[in-house]
Amino acid sequence: MSGALKNDLLLRALLRQPTPRRPVWLMRQAGRYLPEYRATRARAGNFLAMCTNPQIACEVTLQPIDRYPLDAAILFSDILTIPHAMNLGLEFSTGEGPVFARPVRGAADIDRLGVPDPHGELRYVVDAVSLIRRELAGRVPLIGFAGSPWTVASYMVEGGGSKAFAHIKRMMYEAPRELHRLLDLLARATIAYLNAQIAAGAQAVMLFDTWGGVLTPAQYREFSLHYMAQAVAALIRDADGRRVPNIVFTKGGGAWLGAIAAIGCDAVGVDWTTDLSDARRAVGGRVALQGNLDPAALFAPPAVLRAETLSVLESYGPGTGHVFNLGHGITPEVDPQQVALLVDTVRNYVPAAESSTD
């Protein structure tokens, strides 16, 4: 499928194996803060056109890898590819985010949905993964991803982004069985989709649960975590003779890190509202942790950005099992020079204990 992997730091850290230094990648690292990305986007026309074209998805995935010594590439795609393939009329309106022309509001709408074929409607994603693996030629591992069933459902039911989540919460309280039917379908779709990405060459996979944090603890367990557990349990565990680690990230899920760690995933993403030292205590060594610099720290003066980056590294403490990342996606206004500084700081970090000569 491709040459031997030259840098496996990410895979080792995600499995809590020793690494000479902490691996680093950034959520949304292939994005609008990069001038080369904006140039490609101008050429492609729009975001969805970029996602659905394997050549462009590949080109954009590699842009941050060519520019920075990052330890992982992440597939350029979107968490809404599955509902897009379900023919709900997805559009990305400028400045407004995703909008579905045909939101899912009741049993009849759910009846019409089926699990998209990863080699049919979603073939462009699988093709992009294969192409990226070929082009990466073993430089760094490729991460595949999907949205969590709850998060994807929330976009489908709300018809786009939301603040109050009134429609899906109404469904949750009024017709919980229907919502479970939708979530079960999405869990099955997610499993097929992620396993196809793994079969095509994804060397790690991540579940993005952007909206799990709007739920009560009981609702989170029942409507979000349960379906991520279902997905994690059904993922292909080994490919090419290597373990394929998985990462589960619930934004705003700081209180539930222990519960997430218990579903059998390899690593848990942490947003910036929880200290990694507390997160590590919460997961009790069962999983690796990924995170968690405040994305806004990239607006800080260089010396402050450096100090904040070091503070995240220090807060994890000694030992393996930490993948450095932001606590959420990088924002378009960031100066690319700042990312260079961040990556450099992580790469050159030597834990205090190990650098001490006492």
Added chain:
Amino acid sequence: MSGALKNDLLLRALLRQPTPRRPVWLMRQAGRYLPEYRATRARAGNFLAMCTNPQIACEVTLQPIDRYPLDAAILFSDILTIPHAMNLGLEFSTGEGPVFARPVRGAADIDRLGVPDPHGELRYVVDAVSLIRRELAGRVPLIGFAGSPWTVASYMVEGGGSKAFAHIKRMMYEAPRELHRLLDLLARATIAYLNAQIAAGAQAVMLFDTWGGVLTPAQYREFSLHYMAQAVAALIRDADGRRVPNIVFTKGGGAWLGAIAAIGCDAVGVDWTTDLSDARRAVGGRVALQGNLDPAALFAPPAVLRAETLSVLESYGPGTGHVFNLGHGITPEVDPQQVALLVDTVRNYVPAAESSTD
């Protein structure tokens, strides 16, 4: 100032004194879900016109008290009255939320700001408090309120609502001393404002920290909690021979409840993402708790709403120190009948231990 207080359940529960049943009020209980509110608003013209007119503020404050057997009234006002009085050109555009024509972006902007006089620019609020106390005639206590310095600053610096808080976070990282200067000014303004409300008749006060949850733990302590502690320490403690309890509520602050309880406040608000049983453990009996039904539960069928309400009551457990509330403000789409059911359920609740005949 007015007749004796006929229902002091709220004040007693906030001070963890025994009460025969749990008191209940709802954040934003005077709001758009009430047809009488919408009628007043249509007459007044707009939201700001309602806030700045003591007669209208009084009328609207009393509407939910006249309709439901609630245990507290809360002043009808807005957390942005202080920056409005600072002449930043506040407007509430329909559907868009608050917008400041002159946002605060740097040292020169901060230099121009002063502490508004509660008996000058903010006199309409003090007058509303006096009028409401007179009209309430001791039926239930009146709660005054203000936004937290951090939350108010975030609107002032962003120029309105925000998702990424890019401007204020940039200021936090680039010019933390300037931000501290702004927060210190706002803390002093908040103290003068809340103490004027207390002097005019507010029998409890609440600090709304809507956006503390977007900070890292260290930033939360430094930029939000610190200034709420400053405010709490300077509040008038007794009026009319009674203690004036204060409530501090950070939305998304579930991880910091123990730290909030330690600043010397009487009660801590809890949003719906934390179980009250866990919240109670976190604060260790130092403060009362207020919350925390998911506002979306008001969309549930009556039997489910009742079960969810009971579940919140049960989760607090036995003993005093719980004020029932939502975990955030009530939303405009709610059926007023559902609020009647909720209030009735809380009023008739008998803890399992006390109702048991075993």
